[in-house]
Amino acid sequence: MRYVLERIAFSLFALFILIFITFLLSHVVPGDPAIAAAGPNAGAEKIQLIRERMGLDQPFHVQFLTYGSKVLAGDFGTSWFTHQPIADDIMRELPPSLELVVLAMLINLVISFPVGLIAARYHGSSFDNGVRVVAIAGAGLPIFWTAILLQQKVAADWQLFPVAGRLSFAYRDFEGATGFYLFDSLAQARLDVFLDLIMHMFLPALALSLLFTAVGVRITRTSMISEFRKDYVVMARAKGASEARIMFRHVFRNGATPSLTVFGMQFGWMLGATVLVEEIFGRPGIGRYAVKAVTQSDIHAVVGVVLVVGLVFVISNMAIDLILFAINPRKARED
């Protein structure tokens, strides 16, 4: 229990530092939100009036303390661009991104673990060499390039998947209670909508996952190779344990720790990278929202997005830590 509390306290401290750094960077980067908010031909007087209304005339530490105390009270403020509560904006944009990341992560896990494990078992074989080459090449694939290629070939030319969007036009009026349409469609027993969502998500999720999968395969393979070399594997073989039992019962369980740690971090990285596929596939999401906020110097919205992405990052890492702790408490403490 103490271990869990320690992890939570550490995560909260990390989030506070994250808010401070983002807030600081947003003020250091050149740009005057008051100009954008005042509009064209506003004149100095009006810009100053708007600046005061936005609180931008206050010293940095006053602005940070005012904002920080609001955030602690659960209020992310109002976007200077959309004029909506930032929390509402984020709650609208986060679900489509999270759904995409979860699917991309599933693709990642489904490929990385078995391929990494088998490559490690048959270390040095032609299969292993092939996996290494593909993984190295895959790790160098820029996400946006993969996304454009998949879209233009698989969707536009071969017409196997939709070109863009979250849902087909026929379902444009679909609304869900949670914003997580995969869940909402199932809750409403709308299998047609669910399948349509998957069709729209598949290529973006694949494009998002490939780079991470390549890294996942390499990490899994490396950690499993060192595991296969350990004495207990030799002992198990000597005792006559089946190869499948050795691989899945012993090697996989013990060697999964480094991979799981990386996958935990990848979840957060993926969320940060969704903008690349959201822009190309014309999907709503936190990435597109963040880009707009940055280009409009919508500081509080930028901080809000960073905080939420950071929160997802922290939660996913904490979840992995707890899983590892549950699997092997002593080893987790040592790590």
Added chain:
Amino acid sequence: MIREYSLKLSLCAAVAAVHFASAVQASPSGVLIIVENETPENLDPANATNSTVNQLTIGIYDTLVQFTAGETAVSPRLATGWSISDDGLQYTFTLRDDVTFHDGSSLTAEDVKFTLDRLQSSAGKVLNDMGPFAGAEVVDDLTIKLSLSAPFGPFLSALSRIYIVNKDLVEANMGEDNARQWLAVNAAGSGPYMVKSYKPTEAVSLVAYEDYWGGWEGNHAAEVVFRYVSEPSTQLALLRSGEVHVAPDLTVEDKLSMMDEEGFAVDIGAAATPLYFQFNTASDGPTGNNEFRRMLSMAFDRELHLEQVLQGFGTMPDGPLPSNWVGHQMGTETGFDLEEAKRLVDENGWAGTELLVRYLPAIEEERLAVEQFQSNLASIGITLNAEGMTWPAQAATVQDLATTSDINMIYNFPSFPDAHAILNTSFNGALTGYNGGYNWGQYSNPDVDALLNAAASSSDPQERVRLYQEAQEMIGADHVVITVSNPGFVLAMSDKVTGYVYNVAHHQTFNIMDMGLSE
């Protein structure tokens, strides 16, 4: 004889078909889908200076007066007529008596007054172009009087962006922010279309308002959907697959190829959004010297830019005003002459000078123009360093003379087709960057200011033309800008789309109330 009879019969059949078609299409039908690269800021008509907002509000709301697509003169919309006092300080409008908001309530002068009052108290962006507007007064239900603190020639034109909101509905949702939050995602209009759904990073759907006072005679879309897709290649794929009907943001190459593709059409609108290199005329450095600026003016090839960057989609610039605008003066800007520029550099010992230009790298036209300018200047011994930024960052640098770069790239997006909207914005000393304006050349010439101010307060069209022409001569002699281009507004669309006409007063919008789909 038989032939003549057949012809008559065919004509009768054609006429009957047209009548039948119009009878069938008396109510709007079909779903028109437009793909856009920029997501909307919000729905609040106070922000309609932004085209992403304006392209929605133009269909949702009504204005007192309007510029219809293809026209450059103001015509009535909610106002059936108006009178202007002799001193030019009072504008009295008579309103239509058959206008209802989308909730069925009648539009009256109270709504007009409320709209303007709200804009004043919320510092709405659209008020920036209203000059010395002072206040509104209700005369009776259908008469409203607007007052100015000084005469302002383009006042009627500026009113074309003031969208009238439903007082009762908005007042009930004022909150503590003059309904900024509420109107950002809700509508309170009387226009031809109502908001069906608003998902700002995905799509906005508008549906026809059955009781619209303008009626629905002709071919109109029952639903208009804006889809937001930023990637041009995705827009092209959607257009080709028939999932969208109108795509304005394709690459120039793709627009060229769509001109020859069956089933599609490309429209080239005579836009008036000139792109400038603005020289920092107030600088202590080299661009503070008029002769140096004259040399710079000769180092950019507009013709090459039009041919290679715009692929011919635009008009050749001739001074800071588009040449087809009332008040344009020909031949005020120095032409391309690299040899003469080189001679001036050698004669004055300017070789080795380093300059800085700031621009928006996300806009390909700006990036390519900077590259040409860099290359030309390098060939005559001047180094042009380039710094790409976001728009708010670039705007922040010109707020102070000390941080203003030697050259800035900026488009002028006039809110209405009047010389004032371009010349005053870019050249009046009261609107320099350090005064919060778009005169990023920090140009301040009292004689030019006097001419621009006199033209703005005059209501005599001939006099205004004379004053603007004189101002352009002076601006040209001071070498304040290089007018890089007058790009056209080019969009590709399905050949099923009917009724689209570019509207110079509402750049980057669509006259959706006139558009429809043919079978």
